[in-house]
Amino acid sequence: MTTTATTQPSGRPAPGAEMLEVAGLNKTYHSAQGDVEAIRDLTFSVRAGEMVCIVGPSGAGKTTLLRCLSGLLPPSGGTVTLEGQQVTGPPKGMAMVFQEYARSLFPWLTVAQNVELPLKEKGLSKSERGPKVQEAIDAVGLGDVPDSYPWQLSGGMQQRVAIARAVAYEPHILLMDEPFAAVDAQTRADLEDLVRDLWKRLGLTLLFVTHDIDESVYLGQRVVVLSHRPTVIMEDVQINLPDERDQLTTRSDPEFARHRKHVYELVQKAKKGERPDADATAVAHRAGRDS
Numbered sequence: 001m002t003t004t005a006t007t008q009p010s011g012r013p014a015p016g017a018e019m020l021e022v023a024g025l026n027k028t029y030h031s032a033q034g035d036v037e038a039i040r041d042l043t044f045s046v047r048a049g050e051m052v053c054i055v056g057p058s059g060a061g062k063t064t065l066l067r068c069l070s071g072l073l074p075p076s077g078g079t080v081t082l083e084g085q086q087v088t089g090p091p092k093g094m095a096m097v098f099q100e101y102a103r104s105l106f107p108w109l110t111v112a113q114n115v116e117l118p119l120k121e122k123g124l125s126k127s128e129r130g131p132k133v134q135e136a137i138d139a140v141g142l143g144d145v146p147d148s149y150p151w152q153l154s155g156g157m158q159q160r161v162a163i164a165r166a167v168a169y170e171p172h173i174l175l176m177d178e179p180f181a182a183v184d185a186q187t188r189a190d191l192e193d194l195v196r197d198l199w200k201r202l203g204l205t206l207l208f209v210t211h212d213i214d215e216s217v218y219l220g221q222r223v224v225v226l227s228h229r230p231t232v233i234m235e236d237v238q239i240n241l242p243d244e245r246d247q248l249t250t251r252s253d254p255e256f257a258r259h260r261k262h263v264y265e266l267v268q269k270a271k272k273g274e275r276p277d278a279d280a281t282a283v284a285h286r287a288g289r290d291s
């Protein structure tokens with residue numbers, strides 16, 4: 001499919017333009033212990049400015065998927081296309097935030113230096129970097145600790161640094177891999193609101209992987225539910241909640257409860273090994289053919 005890439009002054013595609021296209025993606029790991037088919041046949045797309053969450057049972061292949069999307073792992077088949085270009089290595093317009101903030105920040109660099117590093121690698125001059133670093137640190141509420149070292153900060157604050165670093169880079173798409181799994185519940189709620197706020201204010205395109213069903217419904221405009229391994233899509237669920245969300249009102253909205261129930265049931269089915277109808281039929285055909 002071709003991209004109708006009308007771009008904005010920032011170089012990002014205009015909202016609604018095609019951003020990420022995953023077509024027939026599959027991934028099988030080969031090892032001495034045998035082959036592991038992690039991803040079978042994934043097709044979905046993300047438009048510029050969308051917030052898409054991905055949930056699925058443990059071991060479904062979420063990390064494998066993100067690694068294929070970010071060009072860190074070659075797929076066994078199918079394609080990943082970002083802004084019309086096939087992904088064959090880490091793409092320039094992509095940033096990632098991982099669960100393990102402690103490992104992703106450099107302990108010998110200050111908050112500001114951690115945020116600045118990718119901008120140096122991008123080739124920006126010192127005078128260009130300064131305001132972008134300040135803006136990103138302010139945006140995540142760490143404006144008063146630019147000279148602290150990561151190990152002087154709480155877990156939630158460290159994850160804010162990782163988010164600031166990703167945002168300062170001005171990625172066209174931001175991938176987040178269970179970014180709040182290691183922080184306490186209150187901090188997690190604050191960080192969820194921070195991500196929604198940054199997404200809206202900065203016009204980010206976000207792909208957010210989580211184990212947490214409530215979190216996926218609270219954050220996402222869509223929730224893509226993955227089946228058990230080998231992974232296919234169980235359902236791509238549209239979340240019809242207002243764009244203005246907050247922890248109290250949104251989570252007590254009957255529509256939130258309805259979506260939550262639906263996604264929960266899908267994940268339970270996935271855990272039991274149920275598959276979407278089309279794939280189950282294909283598996284039955286394959287079994288019949290092979291017997």
Ligand SMILES: Nc1ncnc2c1ncn2[C@@H]1O[C@H](COP(=O)(O)OP(=O)(O)OP(=O)(O)O)[C@@H](O)[C@H]1O
Pocket residue numbers: 029030031036037038056057058059060061062063064065211229
């Ligand atoms: N390097 C590897 N070699 C062989 N198998 C692997 C490798 N990495 C992952 N797998 C297998 O691929 C499947 C998917 O793993 P993956 O880590 O992508 O799942 P996940 O959904 O991210 O899991 P979790 O939610 O528990 O983090 C699992 O069965 C896993 O054991």
